[in-house]
Amino acid sequence: MQTNPLSIHNMSVAYQKKPVLRNVSFEVPEGKLIGIVGPNGAGKSTLIKAALGLIPRLSGDVSIYGKPYAEQRKMVGYVPQRESVDWDFPTNALDVVMMGRYGHLGWFKRPGQAEKRFAMECLAKVGMTEFADRQISQLSGGQQQRIFLARALAQDAKLYFMDEPFVGVDAATEKAIITLLNELKMQGKTVLVVHHDLATVKEYFDWVMLLNVQLLDFGPVEQTFTADKLQQTYGGRLTILDHDNQSSMIMNTR
Structure with missing residues (x-):
């Protein structure tokens, strides 16, 4: 029986007793590029960190291909927010990339020429x-x-979590990232991406998750990424403009 890359059931997370995620449940299909969108403070990054066990959950179950994450670490890749990384750590680019091989080698075996x-x-x-x-x-x-x-x-994972990979990068890097995401998809990989730019959601992703503490909707972009559902997700912070039947969205800052 085929199991989904990621299954989350009734997951709740709180910071200092304030709910950040409430009873979130969904099943992720294999081989899709999935955007996670919602307003600031909606719990998007929290969702990824809780799924990976980086922060505690109040409740809920998470399974990777039908098993707990602890048993499936080799199948999962993670790109954290850039600002959460200590970039002053004294190491070079190649060494950082080689760290990605440790899960396959084991921590006590030194990488060799093949890994390099x-x-x-x-x-x-x-x-x-x-x-x-x-x-x-x-x-x-x-x-x-x-x-x-x-x-x-x-x-060399099968399931990837990427937390705001497009934030603060130049146009060339953004193009390189989306090219890479599509290559992963062509290989049958599944990728979940926390994303802020609503204007590129339809272009970049197959499925989209609308999140604001609760899961408001999750499904194929053409069915889920609609003006009504976005208004429900963002409330008064989103204005939908319609020019010649071409919808565009503006975030209200006040």
């Missing part, structure tokens, strides 16, 4: 081969993001 070649191939896929020996603190924000994507590739 694989890591270099991952750097090549994100256009960063020439920066392999560069200290990560000397890289631009977009370059740092590419390095973390290469590390996720080195994990």
Whole structure:
């Protein structure tokens, strides 16, 4: 029987007794690019961290291909928010990418030439081969993001979580990221991406999750990413404009 890459049932999370996620349940189909959208404070990053056991859950079950995450770590890749990383840590780009191989090697076995070649191939896929020996603190924000994507590739996972990979990157890096995501999809991988730019959701993703503490909807973009459902998700913070039947969305800052 085929099991889904990710299944979450009745997951709740709170910070200092304030609910951040409430009774979230969904099943993720295999081989899809999935955008997770919602207003600030909706629980998007919390969803990923709770699923990976990085923060405690009040309740709920999470399974990766039918088993607990602790038993399936090798099948999962994770790209955290760039600002959550200590970029002053004294290491170079290649070493960061090689860290993605540790789950396959075990922590006490040193990576050899085969792992180094694989890591270099991952750097090549994100256009960063020439920066392999560069200290990560000397890289631009977009370059740092590419390095973390290469590390996720080195994990050779089946399910990927990416927390705001497009934030603060240049246009070339954004194009490189979406090209990479589509390559992963072509390989049958499943990718969940926390995303803020509503204007690119239809272009970038197959499915979309609408989240605001509770799960408001989850499904194929053409069915789920509608003006009514977005208004429900964002409330008064979203204005829908319609120009010649082409809808566009503006976030209200007040």
